[in-house]
Amino acid sequence: MNLNLKIWRQKDANDKGKIVEYPIANVSEHMSFLEMLDVLNEELIEKGDEPVAFDHDCREGICGMCSLYINGEAHGPDRGVTTCQLHMRKFKDGDTIFIEPFRATALPVVKDLVVDRSAMDRIQQAGGFVSVNTSGNTQDANAIPIAKENADKAFDAATCIGCGACIATCKNSSAMLYVSAKVSQFSLLPQGQVEAKERVKNMVNKMDEEGFGNCTNTGACEVECPKGISLENISRMNREFLAANFSSKK
């Protein structure tokens, strides 16, 4: 198929940036979206132009490195996939495709389609861990049985890949889904409950400090999340947060 790509080009963080049009021919429906961009880049380099910078690594939907806002949707039109898992069979001959970076104040553009997500790491540093030393002297792994249901729910929350699609999709640029996934994982496990209160307060405060917006329950994040992280996690985090603040006031 032949396509007309409209891609965001921005030299660096200080550049204003603009959309540039690139026609591309003979795209196979079996290609992944990023392979289509690889082909475009090879053509650009051969012509002496600068290739389009975009982030990617595993190309199998697990590292969370790829991003892209495709035709107004984070990770493109398919559901439950990351951009690297999106295939060209989702498009048709003659389509115009807008390709832009994830946008949020807290995730500034670095170059073209590459954004800086380090604020997301900083939220994890504020409390996304269990304070246990890696000494090897912990108790036996089977010493505390964990109900399968909780273990499964904790796992589901823990599958967040930290891609930032939820943030880019949210009209408030809220990071609630992302943060609540980590808070939920730990609050569902006995190992995480010991510091649950401190954790939720610290992570939520950090999130606010980093300039992520408030959650107004639009639910857009859940729709675009490639890993199906559920809104249930946000409710769980809200409960945890209220409980934590209530108990600290006492």
Added chain:
Amino acid sequence: MKLDSKVPEGNLKDKWTNYKDSINLVNPANKRNIDIIVVGTGLAGGSASATLAELGYNVKAFCYQDSPRRAHSIAAQGGINAAKNYQGDGDSTYRLFYDTVKGGDYRSREANVFRLAEVSTNIIDQCVAQGVPFARDYGGLLDNRSFGGVLVSRTFYAKGQTGQQLLLGAYSAMNRQIARGKIKMNNRHEMLDIVIVDGKARGIIARNLVTGEIERHSAHAVVIASGGYGNVYFLSTNAMGSNATAAWKAHKKGAHFANPCYTQIHPTCIPRSGDYQSKLTLMSESLRNDGRIWVPKNKKDVDALRNGTIRAVDISEADRDYYLERRYPAFGNLVPRDVASRAAKERCDAGFGVNQTGEAVFLDFSAAIERYGKEQALLKGLDSNNKDKVKELGTEIVRSKYGNLFQMYEKIVDENPYQTPMMIYPAVHYTMGGIWVDYNLMTSVDGLYAIGEANFSDHGANRLGASALMQGLADGYFVLPYTIGDYLSNDIRTGPISTSSKEFDVAEKEVVERIEKLINNKGSNTVDHYHKKLGKIMWDKCGMARTEKGLKDAMSEIKKLREDFWENVSIPGNSSEMNKELEKAGRVADFLELGELFAKDALERNESCGGHFREEYATLEGEAERDDKDFSYVSAWEYKGEPADAILHKEELSFENIEVKVRSYK
């Protein structure tokens, strides 16, 4: 220089305990004055960084991605081994040790493997304490599955995302130390050289991938945890950025490179679909617990499949060749990877490949779906003869076990694997070879360590499934923190290492010159042009079956390609900005050297063992023929300029606690 593996004296079972009891320690106040650089934040580097920081050292960690959480360990699917014997099926430290040495075709160091098996159980305890959500059974206890090459269930897992969950565990431990200021994390940084001062590794030169700045970082010791070099084949299951650069630079600065030709070709990957293909996707080995591998018995069915006139499900049981079950009745579909891959190649070479390219076999779940479905029907008191119900119930079980893998497959191939068998073919997956290290995980350069997939240790000529995650975490959480302390105990009076020495000047200058050469080359070919060509040579001549002639050709072809690269490669943009082509170019330049050493190593090893299969050394039935008399050693290569001039050092392997046998899975 003579290779000294520094394996402690004493009984195999006591070596590690005695070692720990007798090493020198660094007191907490002194640890505060010692810096350690860790290159890589995968399971190996992440766990090492967290633990070293926890102990009190100042850690400077590096990764090329935008966050440590994205290291390629994240993509590991199936699971992690540990000799917990929770299933009571006869597992033990010795058995895990035995399976690993045998699986590695008796080409690994006994003492290292035993230590690995010993600490394996701590890993699971540690990860659970960190909040890693492993799969559990209805009683709330940890669940296990089986992997290839073993007869017990010792693999712990978190659906098909075990690597992700373990890495996020290590990442969380790192985050705790980053918050305390004990780890300084350098994201989007690529290490481009090692700096050696007075014979000791004292720092690195790194490029800031956002600004293009070349930076100097110093430390008292440097740890390489940069992963494997499977991308030398261009197409592999590794991440796009996975590279050999850090390991190769270490090699060029004096670290011997061991067994480069030991590569694992994984039997179950999604076959390639076209020239634009950028990487291959693994379908976890855990699928072989429940999937049966087959091709048609008759050529006419093969033709019909390729023409699209019939589908897999139209072929009757009697006309299917479950070739692994046929050839290896004892292990069946769970033979080790090297064996399964060669068997698939054998059938496809004989013309039985089931897709257009002739390079695919079926991995079929219908029997498992039926088996689970019947069991569920019985448990739920439903009619176990109702085919549709059984299928529905069985599908649910399979979905709960492998859901994400099936989804991944469906997204890529556009076929529903619950209804038709998957198509799979072997692909490059893991490199057993790597930087040579002694028992302390130190390379042949003082103060330079290598851990995880980047080193050569533990897996011999073939790695068993679910053992890389085990090794990475064992190295990082439980081994290196002891061994590096012993070394650093001599450094407590050294004080901070300056970055203004002439050694840093020289190293930085070399890095800058090389980058400028690449940028100013203005040739006519893209980096990928060379990478693809290299990949083709590697796959055709250094792949699943190797010959003397092929390897000789490979060496000369790679050398020519390398020369062509430096003449004619073209890199757009400049060096003082984010420049992804420049990053790729540096990595490919290193692959173009490593590839040649790889072929040389394979040529020198006149035997077949594990992932290294030389057509000249095979039995009449096509099984690998090992030569223990002449080749029971580790090949450690010393850098001497051109890869062809590398000098071979042999570390002889002796087996005192295990009887060396022909590896049979029949």
